[in-house]
Amino acid sequence: MFHSQTYSANHHTPLPADLHLLSVQITAACGFPGFSAQAGILNYYRHDSSLGIHVDESELDHSRPLLSFSFGQSAIFLLGGVRREDPPTAMYMHSGDVMVMSGQSRLFYHAVPRIIPGPQGQTALAMEGCCMAFFSQDSTLGGVLSEEDWALCTRYIQSSRLNVTVRQVLGPGQRLPETPSPPQKTDASQVGGVPGQTSQWRKEEESSL
Numbered sequence: 001m002f003h004s005q006t007y008s009a010n011h012h013t014p015l016p017a018d019l020h021l022l023s024v025q026i027t028a029a030c031g032f033p034g035f036s037a038q039a040g041i042l043n044y045y046r047h048d049s050s051l052g053i054h055v056d057e058s059e060l061d062h063s064r065p066l067l068s069f070s071f072g073q074s075a076i077f078l079l080g081g082v083r084r085e086d087p088p089t090a091m092y093m094h095s096g097d098v099m100v101m102s103g104q105s106r107l108f109y110h111a112v113p114r115i116i117p118g119p120q121g122q123t124a125l126a127m128e129g130c131c132m133a134f135f136s137q138d139s140t141l142g143g144v145l146s147e148e149d150w151a152l153c154t155r156y157i158q159s160s161r162l163n164v165t166v167r168q169v170l171g172p173g174q175r176l177p178e179t180p181s182p183p184q185k186t187d188a189s190q191v192g193g194v195p196g197q198t199s200q201w202r203k204e205e206e207s208s209l
């Protein structure tokens with residue numbers, strides 16, 4: 001079952017600057033200027049993983065779009081409606097796909113019931129196309145990954161799916177409460193991060209569909 005999360009003003013790791021810029025550019029191109037990428041959540045899926053039905057409503061401002069980037073193996077994504085019982089539309093999410101949930105769909109129920117192998121060869125290609133650019137020399141993360149680490153990531157993504165969602169948490173004039181939760185685990189997202197923007201890590205959990 002998916003548990004709701006809360007954002008904290010005092011416990012966060014910075015969001016990678018590249019991911020921030022990419023999110024701002026995609027949302028602007030989709031007609032949503034002024035988006036601020038304030039939080040990121042990473043979902044790791046093995047071949048037998050799933051994500052239960054939920055609505056992303058932990059953010060304080062729901063009027064801003066939510067972006068979802070997919071890498072590695074494919075997924076079946078179910079997009080429902082505002083009510084849990086609304087019949088869902090099933091769609092594939094392949095490596096390199098970006099989904100923008102905006103307007104009404106920002107608060108639609110959704111779930112990931114199945115991970116399926118990506119189209120032959122496309123996983124590796126999308127990895128190269130998307131992630132090489134992400135970790136390129138021009139990038140703030142450039143040079144961070146050794147060849148050995150890169151080989152490890154490539155192997156990992158050949159049997160797993162990685163999904164990154166990027167959200168704007170606060171509307172104009174809104175502030176996060178300070179919370180006493182323990183500091184989050186540190187990771188590569190701290191390199192070249194955007195101060196004041198959050199990166200959270202969520203392990204996927206079994207579906208309750």
Ligand SMILES: O=C(O)CCC(=O)C(=O)O
Binds near residue numbers: 041163165
């Ligand atoms: O993995 C996905 O495609 C969906 C992730 C998701 O719904 C979320 O992070 O809230």
Ligand SMILES: [Fe+2]
Binds near residue numbers: 054055110
């Ligand atoms: Fe979600």
